[in-house]
Amino acid sequence: MNLQHLGWQPFFQQQLTLDDYEQAIVARVSAHHRSGYQLLTESEEVSLPMHDSLPAMTVGDWVLLDHQLQFQRCLERSSLFSRKAAGSKLAEQKIAANIDTVFIVMSLNDDFNLSRVERYLALTNEAQVEAVIVLTKADLCPDAQSLKQQVQSLDPMLLIETVNALDYDSVKALTPWCKTGKTVAFLGSSGVGKSTLVNTLLQEQTQQTGAIREDDSKGRHTTTGRTIHTMPSGGVLLDTPGMRELQLANVSQGLSETFAEIEELATQCRFSDCSHQNEPGCAIQKALQADQLDERRLNNYLKLQREQARNSASLAQLRSQDKQLGKMIRSVQNENRSRKNK
The missing domain is CATH 1.10.40.50 (Probable gtpase engc; domain 3)
Structure with missing residues (x-):
């Protein structure tokens, strides 16, 4: 595997110095857990334990490591998706970084919701990333074409694909966005068929899938973390859990x-x-x-x-x-050092 197969592009190459070429190892964050980060290099997978000295990173970030596989710095992002943390918690949650195309997935059953599409489009447009609306479960919808036209009415230039997530020949309509060096991400609510799409694009059962509930046509929430996968087409796929709540901020x-x-x-x-x-x-x-x-x-x-x-x-x-608190802590630390020096 080379860096291009991990989504490496000239934008990131231009950030490297001559010293970086000689002394640094380039890696990409492939997963984020409470205990730390998983990174992929050209030759191996690396675990980076969580530490106060690390910046806040997310899946898709590019970082430089030294030859002891210790963190050096995070490269500037080409794009960043974030939201206000779910619930009443007052915090910003980073979703993914360095994405080229977002597949906004919505099923054509009772999950169909134009307002939700607009919410995802606002997030995608803020990140200045190309959006493709992917409509799934057309086999469960007698008026799929009519619903597709409703989505198109949001913007005549909007890219829309209707696919059968279980049929690879149908899903191949998405491969033009999945070429080598490109990173795509799936966004959508729980149970719209994202995991099935991921498995079909990867041509292997990577993600657990679940059947829809009969009472409300809703799918079950099966993906629990953000992870990176390489596709047979050469691109990089970033899967995200279904979002029951997407609170917008700074968009x-x-x-x-x-x-x-x-x-x-x-x-x-x-x-x-x-x-x-x-x-x-x-x-x-x-x-x-x-x-x-x-x-x-x-x-x-x-x-x-x-x-x-x-x-x-x-x-x-x-x-x-937080900034004021940081100033106060530094002030106390400086005062304590002054006392020790005396």
Whole structure:
């Protein structure tokens, strides 16, 4: 295996110095556990125990090790996916790094949800990564073509593929994005068929799969960690667990791109601070009344705007508090050293 088979690209090559070429070993984070990180080099798999001196890394990161396999530094990322940690916990969770294409997976049964697709698109657009919508379980849906058209209506330029996750010939439609040197990631909610897709693309039973529940057509949550795999096509595949909750934060640009037509309308409102509710001269309300804008899409846009603003402000406040705490700790440490020196 060479570095290109792990997704190595010129962007990362340009960050190496002459000393790095002579003294460093390049590795990629292939898995992240509570106890540490698993890394892949050209020749072996390396375990890197968790330590306070390590930066916060995630699956897909590129790092440099010395010849004793000790951490030196993490390379600058070409892309990063993150979210607010699930639940009430106030923290940012890194999902994956250095991704070229994201397959947003949604099944064509009762899981079908346009608002969820928009949520994932906002995250993907913020990371400036190509998105492909992958619709699965068409065999369980009598109106698959109609639902596909609904997804396409979100953006006429949106790339969409409908596949049978169990059929390799069908899944081959995804291989143009899975060439050597490219890294792709699967995102989607639990039970939409991601693990089945992973197994089919890898042509082996790498991930556990589960049947859908009969009561609500929901799939079972089978993938429990983020892992990297190399594909027969030459690309790198990063699988992620299904996300029951994807709280957005710091994705204002991604939202602007995802809802570009709404933001364009907003520039035409009479008042710059228009809330797009009952104000006179609201271009968005005018478009709604003329059936030129879908009310569901507008409501989701406003909802995601509020969510990302709230979460971004909370995380910014947390970072400020952490910074102040760090200053206080360093101040105490410096004072203690001064006393010892006396």
